[in-house]
Amino acid sequence: MKKKKSKAVKKKAGAVKKKPAASRGRVLSAGEPPSFRVENLKGRGVGLILCDHASSRVPRSLKDMGLKKNILKKHIGWDIGAEDASLHISRALDMPAVLAQYSRLVIDLNRAPHHAECMVETSDRIKIPANAVLSKKDRERRLKEIYWPYQNKIGKLLDGFVKKRQVPIILAIHSFTPEMEGVRRPWQISVMWKNEEKIAKQLVRGIRSNHPDVLVGENQPYTLFGERFAGSTIWRHAEERNLPYVFVEFRQDLVDTKQKAAYWADIFLQALQPVLENSETFAGRKIKPSKK
Numbered sequence: 309m310k311k312k313k314s315k316a317v318k319k320k321a322g323a324v325k326k327k328p329a330a331s332r333g334r335v336l337s338a339g340e341p342p343s344f345r346v347e348n349l350k351g352r353g354v355g356l357i358l359c360d361h362a363s364s365r366v367p368r369s370l371k372d373m374g375l376k377k378n379i380l381k382k383h384i385g386w387d388i389g390a391e392d393a394s395l396h397i398s399r400a401l402d403m404p405a406v407l408a409q410y411s412r413l414v415i416d417l418n419r420a421p422h423h424a425e426c427m428v429e430t431s432d433r434i435k436i437p438a439n440a441v442l443s444k445k446d447r448e449r450r451l452k453e454i455y456w457p458y459q460n461k462i463g464k465l466l467d468g469f470v471k472k473r474q475v476p477i478i479l480a481i482h483s484f485t486p487e488m489e490g491v492r493r494p495w496q497i498s499v500m501w502k503n504e505e506k507i508a509k510q511l512v513r514g515i516r517s518n519h520p521d522v523l524v525g526e527n528q529p530y531t532l533f534g535e536r537f538a539g540s541t542i543w544r545h546a547e548e549r550n551l552p553y554v555f556v557e558f559r560q561d562l563v564d565t566k567q568k569a570a571y572w573a574d575i576f577l578q579a580l581q582p583v584l585e586n587s588e589t590f591a592g593r594k595i596k597p598s599k600k
């Protein structure tokens with residue numbers, strides 16, 4: 309969709325004389341939380357819950373990305389409700405959850421590290437001043453301090469299961485805004501897939517049969533096919549490793565309180581149960597080593 313021109317970015321970066329504060333040192337300052345946290349680490353469920361867009365926090369050095377605080381709290385800053393849904397699912401399945409602790413506007417953990425949308429200049433027609441002039445070093449620092457610690461931790465946790473000869477399922481939890489760039493999105497819950505169609509379809513069938521009134525999106529409003537998500541979290545940890553996964557998106561207006569998030573997470577969990585009980589979800593997989 310929004311294919312940004314990395315060449316143009318480089319040119320601009322070279323033309324700027326005065327560098328922003330973040331260029332001079334680390335992105336994360338002393339006392340700030342690390343790029344992710346793990347909840348329910350000792351959970352006994354065989355799987356991992358991933359929430360790439362759990363937080364709207366911005367490191368102090370990036371000065372709210374040059375935006376007003378209330379803008380950061382909108383959908384462009386994070387996936388509203390996804391953290392609460394993830395924590396609910398983590399408790400229900402007794403599975404560890406890895407949650408990002410910084411805004412997707414700082415760096416989008418759900419893109420390949422060199423994808424143009426990894427550090428966006430514009431999101432839903434809003435300019436992101438702190439991303440307008442990024443030097444190569446600025447980009448590298450965000451990758452080093454925020455992106456890679458998150459991805460590496462996920463790789464390690466998955467390796468822990470594989471070492472025990474278990475096949476962990478990955479549950480990627482997201483949420484989508486009801487309207488993006490002027491286009492309304494009617495689905496209440498959406499399931500995305502690329503090479504795990506069987507799992508996705510069983511989940512979709514489950515939601516529809518349990519709740520015929522619910523409008524379920526299939527690879528809507530995004531699709532995992534295509535270059536946009538090549539190199540993303542699910543690509544890296546599930547598709548490339550041949551691990552089973554589910555990628556679910558909740559519509560944000562339906563999950564914007566803890567109670568609402570729990571309600572929709574339960575709808576998801578109810579339909580997920582038969583997937584977890586289906587031996588075909590896990591059988592006959594040749595699991596590949598984690599990508600370094």
Ligand SMILES: [Zn+2]
Pocket residue numbers: 360361387418481482483
């Ligand atoms: Zn998301």
